[in-house]
Amino acid sequence: MDRKEGLNMEDVLGNSSFSDYISCSFPLQSVFDFSCDGETMPLGFMELLGVQDSNPSLFDMAQQAPSVTQPLNNPCTTKIESPAGVLNQPATPNSPSISSASSEAVDDDTVKVDDQEEDQQKTKKQLKPKKTNQKRQREARFAFMTKSEVDHLEDGYRWRKYGQKAVKNSSFPRSYYRCTTTSCNVKKTVERSFSDPSVVITTYEGQHTHPSPTMPRSCLAAGAHLSSGISAAAAGASGFGMAVQRTPSQYQQPFGNTLSPLNLGQNGSSLNPSFVQERRFCSSGASLLKDHGLLQDIVPSHMLKEE
DNA sequence: CGGATTTGACCGGCGC
């Protein structure tokens, strides 16, 4: 839709893939690296990403954190690229462009959507006259990369695929998903990196208006407990605090537990650190694996048995 | 049978 975003993406990527971009373009830009093997706690991706507007945590820390750069396919590693870094902007994690843009995008849209959607759905069914004047405003987007063999990663929410398109400059199609919960207009697109087919690029758009159907409170607490202030603040403040991006280890290449979030922001220049949180299951994180009750919600039972 | 997925058509925005 917004060509701009496509262009932004392309601007960001150039002719290369996200992975190239991530691993090459900003090797020294604020990168979180949470290793499961070392002393570092396996900080859940969820917690890392669940950052909202005025919340300083993630991107603030992204700027302050020591830049530990590791190869993309470092085992059991979560990387978060600072959006500021991503766009090669001055390190101003709390800059107005970040917070204002994100809140605007979110708040505006949630209001508009109600309004427009009604309108829209009435009219659309009669041969889609669609919106007239108003440019459609898009929700803030947030993309990240996951090294995974499966395209559609479980994230605790239920998604319905509503489209698939071939992507220019890529031999892999892009899939479009929408949250199945009524009144929740979160969307996500999933595509594979052209240059590195093992990398899945997931782009979320919008905010869930409901808790994750598979996310128990205890997990949130546990997540907050596991990680320090960053996660607690992040999970609490985020509209997506309840969202869970799970990446069942059994889906992934043993060496490929890599997630590289990219915040695309509302228009590419402003960044919205809203949302998705990822809870990852590292082989060493036995405690995290205990909650089979949860797992059963999102992981087919036969997979659990295989563990 | 109901829900999810597939897939071709359609639409709007943007660049040339």
Add this chain to the structure above:
DNA sequence: GCGCCGGTCAAATCCG
């Protein structure tokens, strides 16, 4: 103005 492209719709199909 035109063509390209991303995003969405919706009928057809699949699947449990």
